[in-house]
Amino acid sequence: MKTNILGLPVKESELIVTDLNILLSNYQTYYQNLRGIHWNIRGKRFFDLHVKFEELYTDSQVKIDLIAERVLTIGGIPLHTFEDYMKNNQLTVGKNISIDEIAIRLIVDSLSSLLKIERSILDKSAAINDEGTNSMMSDFIKEQEKTVWMMRAWLEESL
Numbered sequence: 720m721k722t723n724i725l726g727l728p729v730k731e732s733e734l735i736v737t738d739l740n741i742l743l744s745n746y747q748t749y750y751q752n753l754r755g756i757h758w759n760i761r762g763k764r765f766f767d768l769h770v771k772f773e774e775l776y777t778d779s780q781v782k783i784d785l786i787a788e789r790v791l792t793i794g795g796i797p798l799h800t801f802e803d804y805m806k807n808n809q810l811t812v813g814k815n816i817s818i819d820e821i822a823i824r825l826i827v828d829s830l831s832s833l834l835k836i837e838r839s840i841l842d843k844s845a846a847i848n849d850e851g852t853n854s855m856m857s858d859f860i861k862e863q864e865k866t867v868w869m870m871r872a873w874l875e876e877s878l
């Protein structure tokens with residue numbers, strides 16, 4: 720098995736790069752979804768939600784950078800054009816959402832889709848002992864699951 724300078728198998732790492740680029744693309748949609756609801760939210764909960772959505776998009780911006788830099792670290796090139804992002808997008812694109820419940824529902828649905836992609840990356844990275852990718856996916860999953868819990872508590876839904 721041919722390994723790279725990090726000791727990771729070359730072929731398998733290329734597959735992980737592809738998947739990380741898919742995650743990156745979908746994260747960009749999540750980020751834009753959050754910007755959209757940050758801007759367009761209306762109603763009596765405006766001040767709370769406007770700030771909460773900013774907190775979430777700031778966090779997702781950090782994660783987008785981490786994903787792209789992980790791609791580079793393991794030998795790939797991160798996607799960076801809207802064209803490529805849209806080709807890979809699996810998330811619902813929220814447009815002109817101003818109603819709080821629809822906005823929160825969009826966050827839950829987006830995170831649910833991102834979690835699926837992350838778990839599938841984790842399967843592959845765990846199989847080759849790619850601990851850097853494993854730990855990144857674990858951190859993302861743990862944080863997003865908690866956000867899903869909080870959003871569903873806000874919606875008064877149970878799992």
Ligand SMILES: [Fe+2]
Binds near residue numbers: 757773
């Ligand atoms: Fe703002």
